[in-house]
Amino acid sequence: MITQVAKDQPEPATEPATAPVPGAAAVPAPRRTQRVSMAHVARLAGVSSQTVSRVSNGHPGVGEETRSQVLTAMKQLGYRPNSAARALKRGEFRTIGVILFTLATTGNVRTLEAIAASAASEGYAITLIPVSAPTQDGVRGAFTRLGELAVDAAIVIMEVSLTDVEVLPLPPHVQVVVADSNAGDRYSVVDTDQAGGTREAVQHLLDLGHRTVWHISGPPESFAAQRRVRAWRTTLEEAGREVPPMAAGDWSAESGYRAGLLLARNPECTAVFAANDQMALGLLRALHEAGKSVPGDVSVVGFDDIPEAGSFPPPLTTVHQDFAEVGRRCVAGVLRKMREQHAPERGTTLVPTHMVIRESTAPPPRG
Structure with missing residues (x-):
């Protein structure tokens, strides 16, 4: 037997009425195809839309009972604030652009990780803007893309010196902090104390009794590598020591290995400062293959203190x-610039380094 439903019989409701928050009137739930709005939350919570807005924006001028009532209604309805609309209204996007040349180096990855975590703790997201090539055109292109994105500020992690880039198309409202580079007097800079760390490394080897210290440098276009080369040379000159020929690397373990094969042939080489730990790792391999003991024949110092450094052999x-x-x-710097109305400060903030002495250094061999 087939039972027909009369055409004029009302269809069952597709959505039940939403159970009200205690103290508020019952209201129909929005249909599944309808976006939950602030007005829906206000009706369910029994408050004004302005109160919902104040709770949504974290405004302190709302009582705890009312705030709890609004939050319960938001959760019950699955309401999510429209961040894009709020950004347009406030004139800020709560997003920081990060202009980055490469993710191939340990330092850049770890700095980016810290930027993302610090930004998130302040309620900001980050937008990654890669540089297509380490040239003036590549840098300008990245800054042009920055101006097309919804960002409030920018952090620049750049291998090359920004003083080499003549014109940067930067929107006037975007505040900038530069990490580990040189921006002249145009932007604030946060940099590792490259020179201080290098001086400490070279002096450590000299204090052990080594006559001089050889160096495997980073790539010539790198600002950090240039700073380390200058500090290595200056430290030796001030100590009245000979400055030996420099071996050029590119931050990779393979380049450290190639340089190490050449240094291993030189019986006068008893101490080497590598500009980063990856090149030091390649150097250790080359010395091992050449039958050289570390630190018995050659002492080795790196730069970075990557997590694996304590597990190198030695x-x-x-x-x-x-x-x-x-x-x-970097994050604190751009947020401070955004929040302060006076002219933003410039200059360089140096983050200190320190030596971690392990088993790869010792006095030079006797005789």
């Missing part, structure tokens, strides 16, 4: 740089 003496602190100070 554990690596290195310069520790605080990437997390660099990232935190």
Whole structure:
């Protein structure tokens, strides 16, 4: 037997009425195809839309009971504030752009990680803007894309010196902090104390009794590598020591290995300062293959103190740089610029380094 439903019989409701928050009147729930609005929350909570807005924006001028009532209604309805509309109304997007040349280096990755964590703790998101090439055109292109995005500020993590870039198309409202580079007097800079860390590394080897210190440098276009080369040379000159020929690397373990094969042939080389830990790792391999003992024949110091440095064979003496602190100070710097109305400060903030002495350094061999 087939039972027909009369055409004029009312269809069952597709959505039940929403159970009200205690103290508020019952209201129909929005249909599934309808976006939950602030007005829906206000009706369910029994308050005004203005009160919902104040709770949504974290405004302190709402009583705890009312705030709890509004939050319960938001949860019950699945309401999510329209962040885009709020951004347009406030004139800010709560987003920080990060212009970055490469993610291939340990320092950049760890600094970016700290920036993301610090920004999130302040209620900001980050937008990553890669540089297509380490050239003036590549840098300008990244800044042009920055101006097309909804960001309030920018942090620049750049291998090259920004003083080499003549014109940067930067929107006037976007505040900028530069990490580990040189921006002249145009922007604030947060940098690791490259020179101080290098001086400490070289002096450590000289204090052990080594006559001089060889160096495997980073790539010539890198600002950090240039600073370390200058500090290495200056420290030796001030100590009245010979400055040996420099071996050029590119931050990779493979480049440290190639340089190490050449240094291993030189019997006068008893101490090497590598500009980063990855190149020091390649150097250790080359010395091992050449039958050289570390530190018995050659002492090795790196720079970075990557998490694996203590597990190198032997554990690596290195310069520790605080990437997390660099990232935190970059975020704090751009937020301070955004919040202060007076002219933003410029100049460089140096984050200190310190030596971590392990088993890869010792006095030179006798005789």
